[in-house]
Amino acid sequence: MRTTHSVRRGWVIGALGACMLVATAARADVTTERPGSILIFPKVVSDGTRDTVIQITNTSNTTDCARCFYVNGQKTPVGVAQCSETDFEICLTKQQPTNWLVSNGRQPGNQFPGLNPGLVPPVPNGFTGALVCAEVDASLAPIAMNALKGEATLEGPGTDLSKYNGIAFLGGTASGANNGNNDLNLNGTEYNACPATSRVNFVPAGVPDAVIGSLGNAGLCVDAPATPCGPTLPCATGACGTLTCVGGLGGPCATDADCVGGTCTGPPLTAVSTNVTVLPCNINMNAQLPTSVKLNLNGFDGAEVPFSASSSQPLSCWGTFAIAPPLIRQLGTGFATVEISSGSGGPVLAVVETFHSDSVGNTASAAFNAHMEGQCVGACANGAPCLTTADCGGATCAGVASIGSACSSNASCGGGLCSGPRFCVGGGNGRTCTSDADCGGGTCPLPSAIIRLPGA
Amino acid sequence: MANRIRSTALIGGVAVVAVFLLIAQRGQAQTIASDRAAGYVVFPKVVVDSGDIFHQGRAVDTLIQLTNTSPDCRVVECFYVNATKHCSGININGVTNGACRTNADCIGGTCGLATDWQETNFFMVLSGNQAVGWSANLGGVIPPDAGCPGEPVGPDGSVLPRGCGTGGPCGAPETFFAGEVKCVEVDGDTPTDSSGTPIGANDLKGEATIYEVAAGIPGGVDVRGYNGVGIQATSVSGLPIGKTCTGGPSQGATCATDANCGIGGSCDIAMCLGSNPTAGAVCGTADYVSCPSTLILNNFFDGAPDFKGFGLPITTDLTLVPCSENLTRTGPAGTPNVVAQFLVYNEFEQRFSASTSVRCFKETRLTDIDAPGNPAASIFSIFVQGTLTGQTRIRPVIGSELDVGHGLLGVAEEFVGVGFPFPLRGSDAFNLNYVGTNPGKSDVVVVPPPATLQ
Numbered sequence: 005m006r007t008t009h010s011v012r013r014g015w016v017i018g019a020l021g022a023c024m025l026v027a028t029a030a031r032a033d034v035t036t037e038r039p040g041s042i043l044i045f046p047k048v049v050s051d052g053t054r055d056t057v058i059q060i061t062n063t064s065n066t067t068d069c070a071r072c073f074y075v076n077g078q079k080t081p082v083g084v085a086q087c088s089e090t091d092f093e094i095c096l097t098k099q100q101p102t103n104w105l106v107s108n109g110r111q112p113g114n115q116f117p118g119l120n121p122g123l124v125p126p127v128p129n130g131f132t133g134a135l136v137c138a139e140v141d142a143s144l145a146p147i148a149m150n151a152l153k154g155e156a157t158l159e160g161p162g163t164d165l166s167k168y169n170g171i172a173f174l175g176g177t178a179s180g181a182n183n184g185n186n187d188l189n190l191n192g193t194e195y196n197a198c199p200a201t202s203r204v205n206f207v208p209a210g211v212p213d214a215v216i217g218s219l220g221n222a223g224l225c226v227d228a229p230a231t232p233c234g235p236t237l238p239c240a241t242g243a244c245g246t247l248t249c250v251g252g253l254g255g256p257c258a259t260d261a262d263c264v265g266g267t268c269t270g271p272p273l274t275a276v277s278t279n280v281t282v283l284p285c286n287i288n289m290n291a292q293l294p295t296s297v298k299l300n301l302n303g304f305d306g307a308e309v310p311f312s313a314s315s316s317q318p319l320s321c322w323g324t325f326a327i328a329p330p331l332i333r334q335l336g337t338g339f340a341t342v343e344i345s346s347g348s349g350g351p352v353l354a355v356v357e358t359f360h361s362d363s364v365g366n367t368a369s370a371a372f373n374a375h376m377e378g379q380c381v382g383a384c385a386n387g388a389p390c391l392t393t394a395d396c397g398g399a400t401c402a403g404v405a406s407i408g409s410a411c412s413s414n415a416s417c418g419g420g421l422c423s424g425p426r427f428c429v430g431g432g433n434g435r436t437c438t439s440d441a442d443c444g445g446g447t448c449p450l451p452s453a454i455i456r457l458p459g460a
Numbered sequence: 461m462a463n464r465i466r467s468t469a470l471i472g473g474v475a476v477v478a479v480f481l482l483i484a485q486r487g488q489a490q491t492i493a494s495d496r497a498a499g500y501v502v503f504p505k506v507v508v509d510s511g512d513i514f515h516q517g518r519a520v521d522t523l524i525q526l527t528n529t530s531p532d533c534r535v536v537e538c539f540y541v542n543a544t545k546h547c548s549g550i551n552i553n554g555v556t557n558g559a560c561r562t563n564a565d566c567i568g569g570t571c572g573l574a575t576d577w578q579e580t581n582f583f584m585v586l587s588g589n590q591a592v593g594w595s596a597n598l599g600g601v602i603p604p605d606a607g608c609p610g611e612p613v614g615p616d617g618s619v620l621p622r623g624c625g626t627g628g629p630c631g632a633p634e635t636f637f638a639g640e641v642k643c644v645e646v647d648g649d650t651p652t653d654s655s656g657t658p659i660g661a662n663d664l665k666g667e668a669t670i671y672e673v674a675a676g677i678p679g680g681v682d683v684r685g686y687n688g689v690g691i692q693a694t695s696v697s698g699l700p701i702g703k704t705c706t707g708g709p710s711q712g713a714t715c716a717t718d719a720n721c722g723i724g725g726s727c728d729i730a731m732c733l734g735s736n737p738t739a740g741a742v743c744g745t746a747d748y749v750s751c752p753s754t755l756i757l758n759n760f761f762d763g764a765p766d767f768k769g770f771g772l773p774i775t776t777d778l779t780l781v782p783c784s785e786n787l788t789r790t791g792p793a794g795t796p797n798v799v800a801q802f803l804v805y806n807e808f809e810q811r812f813s814a815s816t817s818v819r820c821f822k823e824t825r826l827t828d829i830d831a832p833g834n835p836a837a838s839i840f841s842i843f844v845q846g847t848l849t850g851q852t853r854i855r856p857v858i859g860s861e862l863d864v865g866h867g868l869l870g871v872a873e874e875f876v877g878v879g880f881p882f883p884l885r886g887s888d889a890f891n892l893n894y895v896g897t898n899p900g901k902s903d904v905v906v907v908p909p910p911a912t913l914q
Contacts, residue, residue: 101850116848117848119808163770163886205525216671304591305591306592307603338603339591341589375497413696416662
């Protein structure tokens with residue numbers, strides 16, 4: 005009997021230990037396709053032309069509650085983002101999905117069928133910003149159940165739709181990983197660290213839309229400028245102009261000869277534009293203080309020619325911009341890629357939307373989640389991030405040689421972890437760093453970003 | 461004796477911890493993800509209908525973008541996996557063995573040939589950090605950069621762009637195409653010196669944008685995009701994976717030639733997605749991470765009204781493709797039959813279930829999964845569920861085979877409105893969520909050997 009108990013106890017100890025480790029190990033990277041404990045929708049719009057549908061689901065078999073916050077990035081008349089927050093709570097029963105249109109919210113008066121997740125307020129007209137939801141317990145203290153997934157659908161104009169997945173941060177489920185206070189630390193221990201960079205593939209501005217150009221209204225007839233044309237729709241007479249004249253008489257053109265006194269070098273009549281929306285990972289919703297973030301863009305065109313840019317004004321609490329001149333230079337190839345990172349002020353999240361138009365003004369959009377890349381840190385034996393053995397209580401900090409290098413998974417980190425970017429503390433003006441030497445007397449600590457919730 | 465058992469138990473317990481620790485360390489390392497660069501990228505749905513052959517009032521094409529995120533040159537082998545169906549006789553356009561969607565598109569025959577589902581491959585060379593894109597209808601061109609070995613050179617010595625056949629992207633094999641595109645980083649420096657063997661690297665990121673466009677007045681444009689599904693390699697050594705015996709008495713053993721594999725076996729380039737420790741399994745060790753055990757779709761129930769008050773119905777199309785594919789074969793023999801179990805939860809926490817079979821490629825409206833032709837009776841219908849949205853958990857049923865797995869990948873598309881014209885219709889696409897893996901199970905992708913490459 006004793007033996008049986010001992011056997012049982014041994015395996016139970018093992019199983020418990022295993023479960024704890026698995027729980028810790030479930031701490032993968034920030035993700036757009038796995039449930040998490042913090043769910044962020046960086047782009048939420050309700051401006052009269054476009055509106056946003058939020059879908060959130062509890063993927064667990066127990067009730068999951070969350071505190072949610074709209075972060076208002078709408079600019080004031082003086083051009084500064086408001087950075088105010090509006091919060092509410094939702095509770096979802098096991099496996100329950102829910103949804104709402106942000107301009108309406110979800111209230112008893114406009115109740116949709118289904119279990120009521122709680123009162124969801126509408127956003128004010130003209131709202132542009134983000135939605136952040138964090139799992140909480142009954143006392144509204146943050147917890148990590150890693151059960152929330154969601155999507156945002158941007159609707160309009162008209163029936164146009166584009167959709168992206170909410171960005172999920174997994175929370176640490178090991179004992180003591182989450183201290184339950186209102187500072188959500190995105191440090192790789194309490195929650196996943198923010199990504200170091202967001203990579204976006206895009207069609208450079210000024211490049212014709214290749215598909216519309218081959219199958220749709222690629223241009224306008226030079227002889228009848230109101231008439232669309234294209235490879236599948238030839239003009240009755242004259243050429244199909246896919247560009248616009250610069251100077252001269254203006255209008256569509258196929259060659260310089262179509263532009264009396266001008267040149268056929270104007271913008272194409274089909275277009276693709278790529279818009280990136282960014283949200284800082286440091287969000288102080290308690291004090292409603294804007295976060296000053298300076299963005300860096302580093303990319304390559306299709307001929308591997310590099311380009312770079314940085315935002316002229318610091319980003320406050322939310323921002324959206326087109327990847328186009330004058331932010332970047334005019335690119336000469338049909339496709340390009342860019343990495344967006346923060347030079348100072350902490351890391352950022354990003355989503356992408358592309359807008360496509362033909363020669364008669366038909367438009368459509370599509371949304372994408374950006375690819376997220378990390379920065380290597382070391383790993384203690386228990387999986388905790390480290391920079392030196394001191395971070396591991398004197399034990400080995402594996403992967404030290406790879407610290408600071410870019411990564412897409414732990415496999416690139418030589419035994420370390422693919423985590424978030426690091427920023428100077430106590431010197432270096434909070435700029436990004438890979439070692440203390442970058443920080444002018446300050447230090448370059450382990451990755452961290454704080455979402456500070458208001459008191460519950 | 462009791463002490464010995466106790467010790468054994470404790471050791472066992474410690475062993476479990478150790479095993480899980482290892483799994484934990486490894487499990488954190490790589491993942492299937494559409495938001496991370498990977499060595500093997502799958503675009504589950506690529507469609508082309510440049511000629512609008514079924515007179516839908518629009519042409520269709522898919523723009524694929526792919527970037528090499530590493531600073532080094534990479535040879536990438538891509539496969540169009542053609543799941544287009546063909547008539548046994550002529551189709552409604554009078555084309556013998558022409559493309560079809562259903563039997564109604566065929567005159568005097570049926571839709572579907574034994575040879576439907578086959579691959580067409582091409583090689584690309586991507587220089588460091590190079591971003592490329594191409595139309596599945598037309599293919600594309602990679603600008604010259606003189607950065608990688610074997611660049612095509614013109615008579616004047618200038619470096620030429622890479623087109624189809626010279627290290628650039630090719631178009632789909634048919635002008636009406638439905639299927640997948642999958643790209644994998646392979647060995648070699650040029651298309652001609654690559655053996656087509658995948659290497660341990662995670663450098664590719666990609667997106668697919670599906671276009672539906674109409675020329676004329678009013679014309680129209682509708683686009684929807686999703687991220688390619690990245691399957692990360694378990695090693696970033698840059699080394700090619702080994703060849704493995706499939707079939708025969710030595711299945712799972714490393715090999716150099718078919719002779720090493722005994723009677724009935726062949727020595728194949730087999731990409732192992734996960735590992736199966738069972739003796740005789742093709743994949744004793746993993747080259748890539750496992751396919752997920754569950755896919756999660758948040759969906760509007762078909763027929764739900766659009767939020768903007770147009771009174772238009774929302775519908776969702778789901779595309780599922782198997783993780784295990786033998787690209788050396790054609791037709792149904794190329795993939796296992798996978799039973800997909802659907803668990804559907806509405807906003808009342810009520811649970812429903814349905815199932816369907818997936819072989820080769822399955823694109824289906826949700827209501828066609830359980831009630832084809834009678835959408836109002838489907839568990840995916842708002843008229844049955846009564847709530848706008850649901851959570852659909854898709855679980856492929858695992859099997860015991862040693863040479864294939866039963867993993868699935870997928871992508872979802874939403875449509876507002878029905879058919880055309882464009883002003884009354886919109887669409888989007890998005891990636892599914894993934895949860896878990898099936899320990900001890902692996903999926904196998906057999907890549908054609910160089911001799912059969914086109």
